[in-house]
Amino acid sequence: MLEWFKWLNEKRKSRRLVLVVVFVALLLDNMLFTVVVPIIPSFLYDVELKNENLSTPSSPAPNLLVTSTISWDGPDRRGDVNKSPSLPTDVTCINRSNFFREENVQVGLLFASKGIVQLLVNPIVGLITNRLGYAIPMICGFIVTFLSTIMFAFSESYTLLFVARAIQGIGSSFSTVAGLGMLANVYTDDFERGQAMGIALGGLALGVLVGPPFGAVMYDFVGKSSPFLVLAFLALLDGALQLFILRPSKISPDSTAPTPYLTLLKDPYILVAAGSLFIANMAVSMLEPTLPIWMMETMCSSKWQLGLAFLPASISYLLCTNLFGTLAHKMGRWLCCLLGMILVGISLLCVPLAVNIYWLIGPTAGIGIALGMVDSSIIPIMGHLVDLRHNSVYGGIYAISDMALCFGFALGPSTAGAIAKVMGFPWLMVIIGVLNIVYCPLCIFLRSPPAKEEKLAILNHELSPETKLYMVQKTSPDSVLTDHGYGNLTGVNTKAKGIPH
Structure with missing residues (x-):
């Protein structure tokens, strides 16, 4: 028993286990985040269909020809067959187009509630x-995410779903901020930090990958509550893993005073990096x-097609x-981020050209590749x-x-919902696609951000003359090494400080 406790104590010190904890937390959070993407529009349509059927029980409305499973050419709840030579399925879709335009706004606000709450809670x-x-x-x-998942499982109205989505934003804020900060704290080497962040973002990507098809299949064949109950069970396992591994005394920040938010927000390089994250990810948030x-x-x-539509993007992002x-x-x-934003814009411009789900594979896969390039570049750049x-x-x-x-x-x-309602979905894609392409040149400023004077003093004190000369020549061959230190220290630091070399 004593040997087992010794083994446990040694394992809890492992940086890899910390990475596992963050990976699993981001995985479950983003599974819950995306599992609702194919469920909510269809569920709200089912509720609308049910309400209209209850309001006119004696005479079926001619525009309610779509089935509860959105199988547009199959039998509906009343046992009628929609398929007929005189009424093709595309006419059925058009008959419900007014509802879909209104649902754009409703679904958009529900999806946005998580981001709004998370935005407020993050500071x-x-x-x-x-x-x-x-x-x-x-x-x-973990606790807040578990409660949100249970609420999703048993909510049967738009209001309750809205509240559950907002509560999820609180749990996601705790998991994401603490998880990424934890990795930056234990992986101080820049190259290792980039690898660790890439693996952690792989958990995010895997959640995005699994969520939509998992939710669509479970909802279609088992019921609305089933995917959320499975996620609630997995969240309990994640909580047990966190209690098993995490120790506050080992992974807390050191005694260094944190930089105030206002100072960080005044840094133009941080603003450029944050802007890249914002604009690139806003693109996929408009698609959802x-x-x-x-x-x-x-x-x-x-x-099932609604869920699989995001599968190419998820696989390529992973x-x-x-x-x-x-x-x-x-x-x-910086170059990886710049190219990624260009690819986001081009892919979005191609989305409205699709005439069926197969034509969507190329553009959505391009979006996944581009977001993978942007996120895996900017997250380490922030540290x-x-x-x-x-x-x-x-x-x-x-x-x-x-x-x-x-x-x-x-x-x-x-x-997105309001723009799609007023201007149409194709123009929505054009607007956000062009915005990504216009913004991307600002990434050039992230190529070699200058160090602050106090950081230069630390570097001049810590580095040997040989190391200083090597670093200066590597980053700026024209720089001159003096007895007082660097002639040009732009973008220079050592591995120990976690800065590219």
Whole structure:
């Protein structure tokens, strides 16, 4: 028994187990985040269909020809057959187009509620992690996420679903800010940090990958509550894993005073990086509520197709977050982010050209690749900027990173529904696609951000003359090494400080 406790104590010190905890937490959070994507539009349609049938029980309405499973050419609840030579399925879709346009706004607001709440809670969570460490907020995130999942399972109205989605934003804030800050704290080497962040984002990507098809299949064949009950069980296992591994005394931030939020937000390089996260992720957040509805309206898609529409993006995102977690360090993270935003814009412009689900594979896969490039580049850049220009305490910077993501996932769905209703889905894709392409040149500023003067003093004190000369020549061959240190220290630091070399 004593040997077992010794083994347990040794394992709990492992950085890899910390990475496992963050990976699983992001996986479950994003499974819950995306599992509702194919469920909510179809569920709200079923509720609308049920209410209209109850309001006119004696005479079936001619425009209610779509089945409860959105199988547009199958039998409906009354046993009638919709398929007939005189009424093709595309006419059935058009008959319900008014409802779909109204549902764009409703679904968009529901999806945006999580991002809005998470945006408001993130600064508070950042302060909590700076004071209490990362373990306690991680466990709090698990508890709130579990409660949200249970509420999703048993909610039968739009209002309750809206509240459950908002509560999920609180749990997601705790898990994301604490998880990324924890990884930045235990992986101080820049190359290792990039790899760890890539693996952690792989958990996020896997959740995005599994969520929509899992939710669509379970909802179609078992029922609305089933996917959420499965996720609730997995959340309990995640909570047990966190209690088993995390120890606040081992993974709390050090005694260094954290940089105030206002100082971080005044840093133009941090703002550029956060803007890239915001705009690129706002693109996919606009797709989530509007693409399923556009598919139902124009392609007469069934539930399983609504879930599978996001599968190419999820698979490519999963592969690219791990690939570019390492590759971006070699090619330059700023360049990787710039190319990713260009690819986001091009892919979005191609989405409205699709005439069926198969034509969507290329554009959605391109979006997944591009987001993998952007996220796996910017998340490590945020830690790099703090190491280079501020105190190396990471709760605040990853609260800002998550705020940028949440702002995208709050503003995106809420405005996407209104734009799609007024201008149409194709113009929505054009607007956000062009915005990504116009913004991407700003990533050039992240190529070689200058260090603050106090950081230069630390570097001049810590590095040997040989190391100084090597680092200066590598980053700027024209720089001159003097007896007082660097002639040009732009973008320079050592591995020990977690900065690219």
